Amino acid sequence: MKQTYRVSIGLEVHIQLKTQTKLFCGCATSFGAPPNSCVCPVCLGYPGAMPVMNREAVRLTLVSGLMLGCSINTTSTFDRKSYFYPDMPKNYQITQYDKPLCLDGTIDIPLTDGGRKPIRLIRIHLEEDVAKSMHEAGWSGVDFNRAGTPLMEIVTHPDLSSADEAAAFLTALRQILLYVGVSACNLEEGNMRCDVNVSLRPPGQDTLGTKVELKNMNTISGTHDALQYEIERQSAVLDAGGRIVQETRRWDVDNGVTIHMRSKEDAHDYRYFAEPDLLPIVTPPDQIDAWRRSLPELPAVRRERLARQYDIPDYDAAVLAADRALADFFEAVAQRCGTGKTASNWIMTDVLRLVTAHETPVTACALTPDALGELIGLVEAQTINALTAKELLEEVFLSGGSPAEQVRSRGLAQVSDSGALDGWIDAVMQAHPKSVADWKAGKQAAAGFLIGQVMKASQGKADPKRVGRLLGERLAQQNG
C-alpha cells in the first residue's frame, strides 16, 4: 500500500573559506595549480612538522556564525580525528569535536507557498581539508594541494522535509556566505560540498526513522536530485513492507541513482582527543562585539527593506538582494537618481542583460552607480531618448566614462525642436507615399514605420514621441 511518509533531512555542509593560505601552514590555497605544487612539511604531514593556526580562518568562521545567529564559544578547542586514508597526510584530521567555534543559529528558507521556515543549526566548526586521490589506468596518485585548506562545517538539525527545502537551504546559505564574503562558494571548484542525512517515518511516529547518509554532494541540483531519488527509493522499500538499513550511499550522477558505499558496521571509531600541538582559540567578547557590529544585513532582511524603502516589486527586490554587490549598486543608483523604481527597472532589465551578455558582474564592469544615475537623469529630462540611452549604457558599461559628457561631446542630445523635425518628417513622407496612404487608411503599422524612418534620418536623435505627435498633426491637417 502506498502511503506518504514524513521526511527528515539534516545537512553537513563544508565551505571552503576564502583565505590566502592554508589552515595550518603558509602554503597558498590555489585551485587548479599543478599537483603537489602548494605543499610543505606541515600540510604533507612530514615527521616533525607542526600546525600553526591561521587566525583569518578563525575570524571568517566566527563572522559566519554571527551572521547566522550562532552563539560563539569564547574558548574553542581542536581535536584529532583518527582514520587511515590515502588522502590524509597525517592519518588524523585536525577538526573540532566538543568545543566548536559556533553553536546553534538558524537560516530562514523560502517555501514554495511564499512562507518561510527557520532551519536550526547545531554547530559550525573549523577543520582542515584532505588531499585528492587521482586514479589512472595502472596507477594512483595523490595531489596534496588541497590538503590543509580551511573548511568550515555547518551542521543542521534534521529540520528539512523535502528535496526542495534542502536545495532552498543550500541556496540561502550560499547567498548569505557570499554576502559576508567568507567564501567564494564556487561549486565548480568544490568550495561548497555537503553530506546529507535522510530518514523517513510514517505520520504519527515521533522518533526519526533509520537514517541514510549521502556523501560528498557537490552541487545544489545534485543534492536535490539525489534526495528526490532517495526519498522515492526509501518510500518504495517501506511501501513493500521492507526495512531501511543504516548505510552510507553516494550519488551516481550519470545514472541518476544512489549507490551503497558502506554500512553502519564499517563505521569508524574516530578516537577524538584534544590536539596537543594547538592551543585553545580564545576570542575576547569585545572582539566578537566589534565583528557583530560590522556585519552586513542578511539577504532576506535586505530584500524586505528594498521592497519597502524603494517601493519596488517583491520579485525585483529578491533579485537585487540576492547579490550583495548588485544590491549595493542598486541602492547607490537609487540615491543618485532619486527614484528607486526607475533605478530598479534599468538594473533589472538593461544592466542585468549586459551582465549576462558580457559575463561581467556589476563589480567588474566599468559602469559606476553615478554614471547610471546620470544616464537615467538624462532620459527623465528627455535630453536623450531611450534608444540613445541604451546604446550609451552599453558603451559606458564596457568602457566607462560619463554619459552626460558623451552626450555633450558627441551631440547625442535628442532633437525636439519642430523646425528640424518637420524637415525630416517632410522628407520621409515624400519618400514613402505608399506608407502615408496606408496610414491614412488607418493602418497603425505604417505609423510605426514612418516614425522609424524619421528616427533613422535623425540618426536616432529625434524625440520619437514628438515625432509621433507631429505626424499625427500632419495627418489631421491633410485630412482636414
Place this chain on the structure above:
Amino acid sequence: MDIGSLTVRAAIDGLRKRQFSSVELTRAVLDAIMARDGVIGAYLWVDEADALKQAAAADAARAGGSDGLLLGVPLAIKDILNVEGQPCTCASKILAGYRAPYDATVIARLREAGAVFAGRTNLDEFAMGSTTENSAIQLTRNPAAPDRVPGGSSGGSAAAVAGGMALAALGTDTGGSIRQPASNCGCVGLKPSYGRVSRYGLVAFASSLDQIGPMTRTVEDASLLLGVMGGRDPRDATTLDRAVPDYAAALGGDLTGLRLGLPKEYFVTGLDPEVARLVQDAVEACRRCGAEIVEVSLPHTEYAVATYYILASAEASTNLARFDGVRYGRRSAVPADTPLDMYLNTRAEGFGREVKRRIILGTYVLSSGYYDAYYTHAQRVRTLIRRDFDEAFKRCDALLTPVSPDPAYLIGATAEDPLKAYLIDIFTVTANLAGICGIAVPCGTTRAGLPVGLQVLAPAFEEGTLLRIGHAYEQAREARP
C-alpha cells in the same frame, strides 16, 4: 686538544683564540668516533666529508669576521631531530632511506650560531624505551661499562658525550629520556620546561610531553646550548613568548638563600642503596653550599607512571599514524590489493615490538568505551600531579631527587619485562607531566664504577635556578677529591 674531556666552553675559547680550527676540532671528534664507536655504537650515521665541509665553512666564516657563539663547534644530534639533508631514521626501519627536507627549529638556531652537525646518535625506536635496546638498528653500550645499557631513549647521545666522542649532543625527553641516560652514562642532561624550546622538527612521540634538551659534560655547557636553542617559535604554537636569559652568565655563587625540597615519595622502597647513598651525599653537598633542605610531599607520585603511559601512548598512536608508506620512508614490497593492506604490511614490517605495543595501548585507551576510563582519568591525575608540584614549589625553590632507581642495567636485563622497563622512568616522568624543567648532574659512581645522577627539578621557566643549583653542586663535587 683532548676530545675526551673538552667542553663546549673550552672549544669556543680555543676556536676564538685560533688555538685550533673547526676542521681540526671536527677531525678530532671524527677520529674519536672512528677509534671508539666500534665498541660503543653511539652513532647511527656519520658523514665525515659532510662534517668536515661544514667545519671548513665555519673556519671560512670566522676568517671573514663572523663570530657566532658556536661557530665551528661540532655537535651530535639524536636521530629524531630533522637536520636538512641528513637521514632521520628515529632508529626505526620504517624511516629507512628518509632524508630530512628541512631543519628543526633548534637545528636552525644552532646552525645560525655556527654549530657543525657531525653525526646522528642512536635511540630507542621513536624514543620509546629506557635502555636504547629498542633501537631497530643497533646496540649502544654504556661507555662506563660496556656490558651495560646506556639508558634511554637518548642513549646514543649520552654515550657519545660520556664516551668522549662528542663535546655535546642533543637529546629529547618525553618521560626522562635525557636525564635518565645522562645519569646512567655520567653526563649532564637538561630537560627544559614545556614551551621553552620549540619542538618543530622533532619527530613527535607524545606532543604534550616531548622536549628537546642538551646533553653535555658540564652544567655551563648545557646553559650555553639552552641559551641558543630556547625561545618562542612561530612554528610551534606551544612555545611561550618569554625572554631567554643569558643562563651561562648567571652561573656562579653558592646556594645561599635557596630552599631545596626532598620529596619523601622519591626516597622509598625500590631505590638501590648505592644510588640512595650517592644522592644523599649530593644533598649534603648542596647543604654545605648554603642551601636549606626541607622535606616536601608529592602525594600523587605513585600514579605518575600509569598516567604517563596512558597519555604518552594515546598521543603516540596518532603521531605515528602518519608512517604509512604513502609519502616517505619505507613501503612494504608485498603486493597489496587495497591501501589498507599496504598500510598493514608497511607498518607490520616497519615498526618494532615496543612501538607496536604502545600504538596498540594508545589506540585502546582512546577508543570509544574506554576513553573515559583511561584517557580522561589520566588527564585528571595529570592535573593532580601538577598541583603537587605547585604546592611543593610554594615551600621550596627546587627539588632534589634521584634520576633513576638503579644504575645502568646489564644489556638484556629488562628486555623481556616491559612493565619493569616502564618503571625505570619513575622519578623522571612527573616533570614531563607537570611541564616543569629538570636536570641530571653526575653525583659519583657506585663501587662497580657505574655513574649515578642527581636530579634537580624546578618550576616551569625557572631553568636559571635549575642551572645555578646544578652548577654550584658540580663545582662543590669537583672541589672534593
